[in-house]
Every structure is written in structure tokens, then in C-alpha cells.
Amino acid sequence: MELSGGQILVECLKAEGVDVVFGYPGGAVLHIYDALFQQEQVKHVLVRHEQGAVHMADGYARATGKPGVVLVTSGPGATNAVTGIATAHMDSIPLIVITGQVPTTLIGNDAFQEVDNVGITRPCVKHNFLVKDVRDIAITMKKAFYIATTGRPGPVVVDIPKDVTDPRVMIPFDYPASVSLRSYHPTVKGHTGQIRKAIDLIINAERPIIYSGGGVILGGASSQLTRFARLLNYPITNTLMGLGAYPASDRQFLGMLGMHGTYEANMGMHHCDVLIAIGARFDDRVTGNLAKFCPTAKIVHIDIDPASISKNVVVDVPIVGSIKSVLEDMLPLIEEAGGAKQPEALTAWWAQIAQWRDMRCLDFKTNGDVIKPQYVVQKVWEITQGDAYVTSDVGQHQMWAAQYYGFDKPNRWINSGGLGTMGFGLPAALGVKFAYPDEEVVCVTGEGSIQMCIQELSTALQYHLPVKVVSLNNRYLGMVRQWQEFFYSGRYAMSYMEALPDFVKLAESYGHVGMRIEKASDVEGALREAFAMRDRLVFMDFQTDPTENVYPMVPAGAGLNEMILV
Amino acid sequence: MRHIISILMENEAGALSRVAGLFSARGYNIESLCVAPTVDETLSRMTLVTRGDEQIIEQIIKQLNKLIDVVKVQDMADAPHIERELMLIKVQALDNSRNEVYRLAEIFRGQIIDVSESSYTIQMVGPGHKLDAFLNALGAIPVVEIVRSGALGIARGPRGMAVPEA
Ligand SMILES: Cc1cc2nc3c(=O)[nH]c(=O)nc-3n(C[C@H](O)[C@H](O)[C@H](O)COP(=O)(O)OP(=O)(O)OC[C@H]3O[C@@H](n4cnc5c(N)ncnc54)[C@H](O)[C@@H]3O)c2cc1C
Ligand SMILES: Cc1ncc(C[n+]2csc(CCOP(=O)(O)OP(=O)(O)O)c2C)c(N)n1
Ligand SMILES: [Mg+2]
Numbered sequence: 001m002e003l004s005g006g007q008i009l010v011e012c013l014k015a016e017g018v019d020v021v022f023g024y025p026g027g028a029v030l031h032i033y034d035a036l037f038q039q040e041q042v043k044h045v046l047v048r049h050e051q052g053a054v055h056m057a058d059g060y061a062r063a064t065g066k067p068g069v070v071l072v073t074s075g076p077g078a079t080n081a082v083t084g085i086a087t088a089h090m091d092s093i094p095l096i097v098i099t100g101q102v103p104t105t106l107i108g109n110d111a112f113q114e115v116d117n118v119g120i121t122r123p124c125v126k127h128n129f130l131v132k133d134v135r136d137i138a139i140t141m142k143k144a145f146y147i148a149t150t151g152r153p154g155p156v157v158v159d160i161p162k163d164v165t166d167p168r169v170m171i172p173f174d175y176p177a178s179v180s181l182r183s184y185h186p187t188v189k190g191h192t193g194q195i196r197k198a199i200d201l202i203i204n205a206e207r208p209i210i211y212s213g214g215g216v217i218l219g220g221a222s223s224q225l226t227r228f229a230r231l232l233n234y235p236i237t238n239t240l241m242g243l244g245a246y247p248a249s250d251r252q253f254l255g256m257l258g259m260h261g262t263y264e265a266n267m268g269m270h271h272c273d274v275l276i277a278i279g280a281r282f283d284d285r286v287t288g289n290l291a292k293f294c295p296t297a298k299i300v301h302i303d304i305d306p307a308s309i310s311k312n313v314v315v316d317v318p319i320v321g322s323i324k325s326v327l328e329d330m331l332p333l334i335e336e337a338g339g340a341k342q343p344e345a346l347t348a349w350w351a352q353i354a355q356w357r358d359m360r361c362l363d364f365k366t367n368g369d370v371i372k373p374q375y376v377v378q379k380v381w382e383i384t385q386g387d388a389y390v391t392s393d394v395g396q397h398q399m400w401a402a403q404y405y406g407f408d409k410p411n412r413w414i415n416s417g418g419l420g421t422m423g424f425g426l427p428a429a430l431g432v433k434f435a436y437p438d439e440e441v442v443c444v445t446g447e448g449s450i451q452m453c454i455q456e457l458s459t460a461l462q463y464h465l466p467v468k469v470v471s472l473n474n475r476y477l478g479m480v481r482q483w484q485e486f487f488y489s490g491r492y493a494m495s496y497m498e499a500l501p502d503f504v505k506l507a508e509s510y511g512h513v514g515m516r517i518e519k520a521s522d523v524e525g526a527l528r529e530a531f532a533m534r535d536r537l538v539f540m541d542f543q544t545d546p547t548e549n550v551y552p553m554v555p556a557g558a559g560l561n562e563m564i565l566v
Numbered sequence: 567m568r569h570i571i572s573i574l575m576e577n578e579a580g581a582l583s584r585v586a587g588l589f590s591a592r593g594y595n596i597e598s599l600c601v602a603p604t605v606d607e608t609l610s611r612m613t614l615v616t617r618g619d620e621q622i623i624e625q626i627i628k629q630l631n632k633l634i635d636v637v638k639v640q641d642m643a644d645a646p647h648i649e650r651e652l653m654l655i656k657v658q659a660l661d662n663s664r665n666e667v668y669r670l671a672e673i674f675r676g677q678i679i680d681v682s683e684s685s686y687t688i689q690m691v692g693p694g695h696k697l698d699a700f701l702n703a704l705g706a707i708p709v710v711e712i713v714r715s716g717a718l719g720i721a722r723g724p725r726g727m728a729v730p731e732a
Contacts, residue, residue: 118580123591127634130579147634182729183576183637307628310621 003173005134005165006035009098012141013042015175018069020045020060020434022053026073027113028100031165033071045434045463048455050077052427054084055453058093059428062414063389064435065220067094067148074100075113078159079120083421085155086124090418091241092218094153096144097121103163104132117159126154134164134171142179151186152305153218186304190321190329198300198317199333205274206345207352208234211257211286214241214417215279215303216323222246222410224327225278231331232340235353237265239280240402243413248406249386254353255362258286259554260399263361263563264353266554269294270561271352277301279323282312283418292559302326361552361565362403369519373397373472373544376523377404380442380470383527388440389432391415393425393449396478399550401444423452426469430456433465440468440531447473447500447541457510460537468530469539471503474546482549486564507539516541568597569623570642570649570719572727573612576635577603584633585612594618594626598651598716609637609729613718615694637729642719649693652715653700654679658708659686667707674700685710693717 003011009032013021020043025033036044047053050072057068068088072081078099088095102111118130127147129140137160144156202208216225222245229236229252236246237257246253255262257269269275275297280286287293290312299315301308302323309318319326340346364374377400380388390405391414392398398415407413414432416424429443450471460467480495507514513536517526523542530538552563575581582601589596597615604611616626623641630639642649659667664686671678671688674696680687690697694717701709721727 119583122580122584122587181634184634305632307625307632309628311625314621 001173002170004031004035004167004170005137005160006031006167008134008137008171008173009141009160009165010035010039010042011173012138012175013069016141016145017066018042021069021071022047022056022060022431023071024050024053024073024077026077026100028074028102028162029071029077029098031162031167032098032100032160034167035165044071045459047427047459049453050080051084051423052453052456052459054081054088054095054097055424055427056431056434056456057095058084058088058424059391059414059431060435061088061093061095062428063411063432065411067096067145068431070095070097072097072099073113074102074117075115078117079115082120082124083423085121085157087416087419087421087424088155089124089126091214091416092153093155094148095155096141096148097155097157099157099159101130101159101161104161105163107161117157121157124155125157126152128157128159130159131164132161134166134169137164138173138175139179142176143181146179146181147184151184152308187306187320188304188322188325190302190319190326194317194319195326195329195333198319199330199337201274201298201300201317202232202276203334203337203339203341205234205340206342207271207273207349208232208276208346209268209272209274210234210236210276210278211239211269211280212236212242212245212278213239213280216242216245217410219279219304219323221279221323221327224324224331227331228327231334233346234276234340235268235350237261237268239283239286239417240415241417242280243402244407244410247408249408256402257560258283259288260403260550260552261554263359263552263565264356266552266560266563267356268353270559272297275299277303277315279303281308284312287312288554288560288562289557292561359565366520367545369521371517371520371523371542371544373400373474373542373548374404375520376470376472376542376544377401377444379524379527380444381405383524383531384440384442388412388442389414389429389436391425391428391432391441391443393443393445394420394422394479395446395449396474396482396548396550397444397446397449397472400472422449425449426453427456429467429469430460430463430465433467434463442468442470444470444472446478447471447475447497447503448477454506457507457512457537457539461511464535466533466535466537469537471539471541472544473500473503473541474544474548475500476546478548479550481547485547485549486553486555503539503541507537512537512539514539514541516543518543567619567623567643568615568617570647570717571614571616571627571630572640572642572719573614573630573636574604574609574638574727574729575612576637577608577610578635581610581635582612584635585614585630588629588633589616592629594622598714600716600718613716615717638727640721640727642721646722647719648722649717649719650691651694651697651717653690653697654687654713655690656685656687656710656712657704658684658710660684663707667704670700670703674703676700
């Protein structure tokens with residue numbers, strides 16, 4: 001059968017099992033849209049801004065583990081997508097972003113809506129392609145999916161000039177069953193010798209701690225991680241990206257670590273003798289001052305990307321491989337060796353940890369009927385029985401969501417950690433809801449962030465994606481205000497939100513339900529009412545304490561043991 | 567430490583910009599960079615000279631390997647190797663300095679490849695430090711123009727840099 005380039009592209013998506021594309025049309029991709037229109041298998045969600053499309057695909061990918069797919073036009077369509085692409089890149093999320101390009105004959109001529117997509121996106125993708133011939137579409141798409149989803153995942157951009165999808169040019173279509181690249185062979189299996197060395201260090205530890213991250217979720221290895229931690233009875237902390245990889249309600253869990261991590265997690269890190277890093281990349285928000293980081297620790301690091309190892313912190317036993325495979329190899333060996341070898345030291349270590357826990361660093365003061373943002377998150381957890389998919393934007397509300405919504409399952413906490421992109425939360429929530437229409441999906445946001453992609457409320461109506469928006473409205477760019485309070489003597493330069501819209505009316509004008517909640521005593525009732533409206537998007541505007549801060553906090557330049565507690 | 571790094575890459579449009587972009591984005595330094603096709607026309611070979619401590623060089627090599635188009639990376643410092651660079655240099659050669667330039671070129675085994683009334687153009691091949699030594703030796707004699715290829719490196723012994731077996 002002979003097909004056009006546009007049709008071939010759609011067939012490639014079908015062959016990869018893609019059920020939805022998030023996108024926005026324009027001149028350079030019209031042939032592709034025409035091909036999409038003439039079939040039903042691959043659905044299309046029309047967004048209101050291309051950044052929203054990429055975040056939606058990203059939310060979809062984070063929740064399902066499958067790659068998200070985006071289709072945008074050339075020029076402004078592609079540049080609008082860049083923030084979303086960079087967001088996915090920093091958090092290693094698999095995406096296929098198809099961008100339109102001007103016809104090959106016009107490339108380089110400053111043609112209408114021409115930008116160098118490959119050049120612009122190069123630093124924020126795992127890889128990108130320019131397809132110059134219709135005969136290359138199928139193999140390029142095969143490679144794109146392969147690269148995006150294997151090894152350390154990431155976004156791949158496929159730039160397609162308009163003439164390459166010309167409906168008058170028909171060629172035979174054949175989708176390759178597999179692909180191999182001589183220049184790309186991600187290591188999956190860990191080195192046996194390194195694994196043995198690591199186990200020796202691990203089982204003989206006296207003050208061990210497991211520090212695990214987003215890699216566990218990306219690699220679908222949370223059950224292996226859980227077995228590993230339980231077998232050893234070692235304390236475990238997660239990064240912001242790793243939350244849910246180990247059940248938060250478990251006794252061995254110390255909470256998140258890092259800048260806004262718990263006292264027990266950060267003290268445990270600082271005083272440990274063996275640090276077991278699993279799928280975490282020693283980000284500066286986690287390590288604090290590198291010179292003061294884990295001063296007494298030997299470090300084991302499991303990561304699929306050799307470049308993550310010894311980048312910021314030099315480690316003693318590196319293991320390159322997928323977490324799933326490495327832990328599967330380790331578990332029987334640890335069992336054979338009889339588990340942890342220092343029971344007395346471990347008992348003393350747990351006693352020390354119990355003392356740190358007694359600081360109850362996440363307790364917060366209530367103040368009459370003023371709504372405390374932490375309280376709202378706690379109530380959302382209660383009402384959704386800790387089982388919702390929670391997306392967030394960026395700022396204080398993000399940290400409160402991370403600290404107070406205890407995630408017991410992986411893939412349920414969806415936020416922009418590496419790039420910290422305000423505007424991520426709402427579109428990401430819509431992407432999740434598209435994947436799981438029967439699940440509860442909550443977007444925790446702030447009045448600043450929500451306005452960066454607010455237009456997607458319209459998409460939510462069109463495609464009937466009834467998520468719940470929990471806006472912790474402190475009338476401040478709160479995270480900025482907090483830094484100004486602590487480090488700029490309270491000079492609040494441009495961190496105050498004036499002229500806010502009436503969010504209730506705004507939600508209503510988009511065809512949704514809006515609620516304003518002003519008193520702590522109304523929080524629970526309002527949440528129950530909102531969550532009872534199963535098939536409506538409800539925008540809850542909580543007027544929270546304007547000057548509440550996120551604690552604990554490790555100030556920039558400090559060590560993890562130097563936290564501000566309240 | 568100065569390192570010569572050899573890279574085999576897919577001979578695709580934009581391959582060079584991926585390497586150059588990596589170096590500028592991560593703040594690594596490039597002293598010289600040289601790219602040309604190999605016998606296998608699907609590959610191109612890049613030789614670059616950079617500086618950094620051990621940890622930085624290790625990151626550079628890992629980051630290069632991470633580029634999808636990179637087939638193989640080799641740090642020449644890991645094994646005995648030969649370094650060569652080509653320099654074309656146009657030197658003022660007037661009455662009083664003409665003989666001196668000629669003699670220096672001989673000593674450094676350069677070849678005079680172009681002559682005018684007031685200049686000699688010399689071609690010289692060698693490791694970078696030898697070319698630097700020649701420039702030093704010229705002393706006060708004015709240099710009109712200089713072009714250098716950047717260093718190339720090749721390992722000693724029978725084995726070549728090849729595409730790794732899958
Ligand atoms: C306002 C704000 C505050 C923040 N505060 C904190 C904070 O207090 N604490 C905190 O932790 N973070 C915080 N962050 C997030 C921080 O910026 C980083 O995004 C985060 O710490 C990185 O998490 P990670 O180390 O788990 O790495 P990720 O970015 O999730 O990277 C995953 C790692 O796992 C590896 N990997 C991927 N797949 C596999 C696999 N299958 N097998 C093996 N390895 C794999 C990757 O190569 C990579 O090294 C904050 C962000 C914002 C915006
Ligand atoms: C696109 C973007 N611009 C700027 C920032 C810097 N920034 C980080 S948090 C923040 C304030 C967010 O305000 P809001 O959404 O109201 O959340 P709050 O901190 O008040 O909970 C800003 C401006 C960012 N992360 N992203
Ligand atoms: Mg705010």
C-alpha cells in the first residue's frame with residue numbers, strides 16, 4: 001500500500017501504540033492534521049498554547065510510563081513548545097515532539113514561520129532529527145521512540161518540513177520491527193564485580209541510609225526498591241522526584257531530603273556511614289553545600305547514566321545499570337549473605353533517628369480561622385484517601401504538596417523538579433486525567449503559577465477532563481517572598497500579586513465550577529463538596545495565610561545539618 | 567592537564583554543532599577542534615584538545631559518549647600516542663632576516679612552500695609544542711600570518727580506533 005508522508009507519520013504512531021497526540025495546528029503541519037483527521041484510532045487533544053500541549057503529554061507520560069506525543073507547527077508553534085521540552089528534559093521524561101518545518105527548498109531563506117528547531121532544541125532534548133525525505137519518516141520515528149524510552153529517558157524532537165508530508169507524494173510504507181544504533185547502547189545490567197563490592201559495603205554498614213530518586217519511578221522499580229529496603233531494614237529518604245517510589249506511610253521512610261527535606265532525612269544523610277544512592281543525581285537542592293555533604297560516608301551509586309555518576313559528588317562504588325536489573329541481582333545475594341551484618345549498630349542508628357523524628361519538624365502552628373496551606377494539603381490527602389494523582393506548579397505550594405501529601409504509590413506525584421516550570425501543573429493534570437479518566441486528579445497550584453497556563457481550562461472543558469484545582473492563594477509569589485524575607489531583609493521586590501482576577505468568575509466563564517474558601521473551618525466542607533462533583537472541574541481558590549513559609553529549610557551554601565526549622 | 571580526545575561520529579548534518587554546543591553549554595574549554603571524513607564515509611573523525619582536571623575530563627568523556635551520534639570516544643592520554651599538527655606560517659623575510667628564517671626553517675624541518683621578495687611561507691608539521699618552539703625561535707622576526715590545523719592524534723601500535731562491536 002502506498003501512503004503519503006502525513007499518513008505514514010500517523011501509521012507510525014499507531015504502530016507504537018500511541019492513543020493520543022496533544023497539539024496545535026498551523027501551516028507546516030496541515031498535511032499531517034489532514035491525515036490525523038481521516039482516522040479514529042489516534043485521538044488528538046487541541047490545546048490552547050503549545051506549552052500546554054507539551055506539559056499535557058509530559059503529565060500523561062509521568063503517570064503512565066508511556067511516551068507522550070506532541071504535534072506543533074513550525075516557527076512560533078515550535079518555540080512555544082520549548083519550555084515544555086526543557087521541563088521534560090530536566091526530569092528525564094520520554095516525549096516525542098513532532099514539529100513542522102518550512103519546505104526543504106526554503107530552509108535557510110528566512111521563510112515564513114521558519115526557525116531552526118533542531119538548533120533551538122538541541123541543548124534541551126535527548127536527541128533530535130530533521131527529516132528531509134519522506135522515505136526517512138518511518139525509520140526516524142522508530143529511532144525516536146527507541147531513544148526516548150530506553151536508557152535514561154528524555155524528549156526527542158522530530159522536525160518535519162512541509163514538503164516531506166506532501167499528500168501527492170506516495171511511497172510504500174513499512175514500519176521497522178526493531179532498530180539498533182551502533183552509537184547507542186544503554187547499559188542495563190550492572191557489573192557483577194561492582195555489585196559484589198557494593199553489597200559488601202552495604203551489609204556491613206553501621207549507619208546506612210538509602211537515598212533514592214526519580215530514576216526508581218522512571219525505571220518502574222519501586223517494588224524492587226521496597227523489597228531491598230525491607231530486607232535490610234535500612235532507613236530510606238526520597239528526593240522530590242522520587243516521592244511514591246517507597247510508601248510514605250512506612251515506618252522506614254524518613255520523608256523527603258534536601259532544601260525542604262525533613263530534619264530526620266537530612267540529619268540521617270549528614271551522619272550516615274554508607275550512603276546508597278539509587279536513581280538520584282545529587283542535585284544541588286539535595287546536597288546543599290558540597291564541601292559539607294555526607295562527610296563520613298562511603299557512597300554506592302546505582303544509575304543508568306554514567307554521566308550522573310561522580311558528576312557533583314565523587315562516589316566510591318559506582319554501578320551503571322537499570323535499577324530494576326541491579327536490585328534484582330542484589331536481592332538474592334544479600335539474602336545469601338544473611339542480610340545486614342551490624343544489628344546492634346543498626347538498632348542504635350534507629351534510636352538516633354527516632355530522636356530526630358521527635359523534633360516533629362513538619363508540625364505547623366494554626367492561627368484561628370486563617371487557612372494554613374499545609375492543612376489544606378492534609379485534608380486533600382484525607383479526602384482522596386492518599387490515592388489521588390497530584391500534579392503541582394512551582395513555589396511554596398509545591399513544597400507543601402510534597403511534604404504533606406504522603407504518596408504511597410509511584411507515578412502519582414507529578415511535578416517539575418529540575419526546571420521548576422511555573423505553569424506545569426494544570427496541563428499536566430489534564431494529561432493525567434486523559435490517561436486515567438476514572439482516577440481522582442488534583443492540581444495543587446498557586447495564584448501566580450496557575451496564571452501561566454490558565455488558558456488550558458478551556459481544553460479541559462472541550463475534552464471533559466474534570467480535574468480538581470486546589471489553589472493555595474497567598475496573594476504572593478510566595479517562594480520568592482520567602483527568600484526576600486530571609487535573605488533580602490524583607491525587601492519584597494515584585495513578589496506581591498496585585499490585581500488578581502476573581503478566580504471563581506474566571507472558572508465559571510470557562511464553564512467550570514469556582515469556589516472561594518476563606519476560613520479554616522470551611523476547608524473540609526468545601527473539599528468534600530468539590531470532590532463529590534465527580535464530573536465537573538472545580539477550581540478551589542483557598543485564601544491562605546499570606547506570609548506562611550516552607551520549613552525546614554537548608555539555606556543556600558549551608559550543609560544538610562544546618563537547617564532552619566521554624 | 568591538556569588532553570587530546572578523538573571522537574568517531576555518525577557523519578550527519580549537525581554532528582559538529584552537537585559537540586560544540588555541549589562544550590559551550592557546560593563551560594568546557596576547547597583549545598582546538600578538527601573534523602574530517604574517514605575511510606568509512608558514514609563516519610567522521612573529530613579530534614579536540616581540551617584542558618581540565620581529572621574529574622572534568624571524565625565528565626567530558628561521559629558527556630561526549632552520551633551524545634546519540636557519537637560512536638566512540640578515546641582519550642589519547644590513556645595510551646602511547648603520536649600527536650601532530652600542521653602549521654602554515656608566513657614570515658617577513660627581508661635582506662637581513664632572509665637567511666635567518668631559512669636556517670630556522672631547516673633546523674625545525676619546515677618546508678618553504680612559497681616565496682616572495684619580502685616573505686617566506688613555511689609549512690611545518692609536529693606536535694604542538696614543537697610548533698610553539700619554532701614561533702619562539704623566530705624571536706623578533708615579524709610573522710605576517712599563521713594558520714594551524716589544531717592537533718591530531720593517533721595511538722601507537724597495530725590497533726586502530728574502530729566502531730565497537732554491538
Ligand atoms: C522550588 C523547588 C524546590 C526544590 N526543593 C527540593 C528539595 O528540597 N529536595 C529535593 O529532593 N528536590 C528538590 N527540588 C527538585 C530538584 O531541583 C531536583 O529536580 C531533584 O532533586 C532531582 O531528583 P533526583 O535526584 O531524583 O533526579 P531525577 O531528575 O529524577 O533524575 C533521575 C536519575 O535517575 C537516573 N535514572 C533514570 N532512569 C533510571 C533507571 N531505569 N535506572 C537507573 N537510573 C535511572 C537518571 O540517569 C538520573 O540520574 C526542588 C525543586 C523546586 C522547583
Ligand atoms: C516560569 C517561571 N518563572 C519564574 C519562576 C521563579 N519562581 C519560582 S517560585 C515563584 C513564585 C510562585 O508563586 P505562586 O505560584 O503563587 O506559588 P507560591 O510560592 O506563592 O505558593 C517564582 C516566581 C519559575 N519557577 N518559573
Ligand atoms: Mg502564591
